[in-house]
Amino acid sequence: MAISESLQAVKLRIAAACVAAGRAPDAVRLLTVSKTFPAEAVREAFAAGACAFGENYVQEGLAKVDALADLRDQIEWHLIGPLQSNKTRPVAEAFDWVHSVDRLKVAQRLSEQRPAALAPLNICLQINVSGEATKSGLAVADVAALAHQVAALPRLKLRGLMAVPEPGPGALAQHQAMAALFRALQGDGLALDTLSLGMSADLEDAVQAGSTMVRVGSAIFGAR
Numbered sequence: 001m002a003i004s005e006s007l008q009a010v011k012l013r014i015a016a017a018c019v020a021a022g023r024a025p026d027a028v029r030l031l032t033v034s035k036t037f038p039a040e041a042v043r044e045a046f047a048a049g050a051c052a053f054g055e056n057y058v059q060e061g062l063a064k065v066d067a068l069a070d071l072r073d074q075i076e077w078h079l080i081g082p083l084q085s086n087k088t089r090p091v092a093e094a095f096d097w098v099h100s101v102d103r104l105k106v107a108q109r110l111s112e113q114r115p116a117a118l119a120p121l122n123i124c125l126q127i128n129v130s131g132e133a134t135k136s137g138l139a140v141a142d143v144a145a146l147a148h149q150v151a152a153l154p155r156l157k158l159r160g161l162m163a164v165p166e167p168g169p170g171a172l173a174q175h176q177a178m179a180a181l182f183r184a185l186q187g188d189g190l191a192l193d194t195l196s197l198g199m200s201a202d203l204e205d206a207v208q209a210g211s212t213m214v215r216v217g218s219a220i221f222g223a224r
């Protein structure tokens with residue numbers, strides 16, 4: 001299937017999931033995950049109407065931001081993969097969003113290194129909602145404290161939470177737990193607007209639970 005067709009099919013899935021959940025059809029943004037696919041595939045998806053792209057690996061993402069410099073004003077670049085504190089500077093300089101912050105040190109460095117000429121860097125805190133030992137992200141119990149610390153950093157804008165629930169019978173409950181945590185932080189006075197939840201295989205569960213941004217790669221670009 002051409003990228004334009006699979007992109008359209010994913011948009012229809014999102015819209016149908018919104019209707020099924022009684023949510024407005026535009027309540028959920030699509031982040032097109034382009035990791036491992038070349039800059040030319042991103043260009044094709046952009047021409048078909050995608051304008052926000054997610055990358056997992058810092059070097060690969062930076063190379064694509066460069067290769068698509070002519071579209072820089074029209075594309076939002078999101079880092080969704082793990083970020084080590086010694087790699088923060090180029091990320092602070094080149095990306096619009098980071099979804100994978102799970103430590104204060106990384107957030108502090110991103111804030112210090114965000115160029116003054118750019119808008120504040122948009123941040124989501126990554127939560128290890130399944131509790132799997134091998135997965136990155138904060139424990140649920142530690143989220144509120146870090147959220148308040150990150151919200152106070154001057155060159156960052158805390159937008160919300162991100163998670164990768166474990167596939168299987170417990171998945172919907174994990175999506176719902178993330179939505180509950182998101183609402184609790186909003187109730188705690190944090191002005192959050194982004195729940196980054198749902199991928200190719202589970203976007204319907206995520207939308208049902210309350211996701212506001214699904215991150216979809218293989219359903220658009222094909223298998224990696």
Ligand SMILES: *Cc1c(COP(=O)(O)O)cnc(C)c1O
Nearest residue numbers: 033080199200215216217218219
């Ligand atoms: C790869 C990846 C995605 C997209 O996954 P697909 O199954 O290809 O849709 C979303 N989020 C994160 C954090 C990823 O690493």
